[in-house]
Amino acid sequence: MALLHNRVSQKELKELLFQETEPRTTISFYEYFPIENPQQFRDELYQALKDLKVFGRIYVASEGINAQISVPDSNVEAFRVYLYSLPYLNGLRLNIAVDDDGKSFWVLKIKVRPKIVADGIEDASFDMRNKGKYVNAEQMNELLKDPGTIVVDMRNHYEFEVGHFETAMEVPSDTFREQLPMAVEMLKDQQDKNIVMYCTGGIRCEKASAYMLHNGFKNVFHLEGGIINYAQQVKEKGLDSKFIGKNFVFDNRMGERITEDIISQCHQCGQPADTHVNCANDGCHLLFIQCPSCAEKFKGTCSDACHEVILLPEEEQKASRRGVEKGVHTFNKSRSRLRPRLNEINNIGKEEK
Structure with a gap:
């Protein structure tokens, strides 16, 4: 039976990605359509995309599919042909990234979920076919x-x-x-x-x-x-672009620039900035905006406390994280x-x- 999950460490996968010489194209797509057996659909999709060297994050549910991926440029057309061969997906719009270095993903993950977007809707009369x-x-x-x-x-x-x-x-x-x-x-x-x-x-x-x-x-x-x-x-x-600034994206880039306007501020010093980072302290990982000056001063961390932590020996850092529920948290104004x-x-x- 073919292996349907990745078994290589994240560190090794990142290293392999940056060793690649062929450019990659970052693509996102979704479609609401009925999937009778999401797990079977997921497994068949994984095998086909793995063969095309696709990386990315894909969610499959009975209501459809949601995907953000990168594809080697030489396989983009083969990927398109495969995708369009699937029922309900022929002619599907593919969103191509506008500000892309091809390093958005380094592994293929396809997960089955109850919904492709967690919406909290429990009303049985709600119908996605009646949309704007x-x-x-x-x-x-x-x-x-x-x-x-x-x-x-x-x-x-x-x-x-x-x-x-x-x-x-x-x-x-x-x-x-x-x-x-x-x-x-x-x-x-x-x-x-x-x-x-x-x-x-x-x-x-x-x-x-x-x-x-x-x-x-x-x-x-x-x-x-x-x-x-x-x-x-x-x-x-x-x-004329009526959207100003950056478009946040859920991959390693964390944003693609649409216009040159910088409309946000560094969360540490208040200077104009729009680069999102995760705190370099593995026990924190707060998502926040940091300017280059503060990135250098705090070594990629969000505070003096986290800066002090990353200066500790690795074993002491690990000890400080034991039993701590990190979760996902963001700076919110x-x-x-x-x-x-x-x-x-x-x-x-x-x-x-």
């Missing part, structure tokens, strides 16, 4: 000219912080499952407005658009292919920024009455 209207980059820019259009960012606070559409509303939460009911509540008095949802690659805003319609909203749109596809269309068609924008949104309807 797709808009492309040109249509998005046109909608943004209307001051009555409400643009909703369905990403996490740390994604919004480094880049977003100029007039976008942030839904201040750490999880998508919390954002859905929050968005409904925040916009409850704006059900007849044009509401445009967007996210990184389209998967979250597509589900969010269906959820808004499910909750009585009328004119709901979502950005096809998300920011990644928008940036690609802007580049190809010579359009989003809630303090919410109120002014929420007041502005809620005044749109009042001003027109």
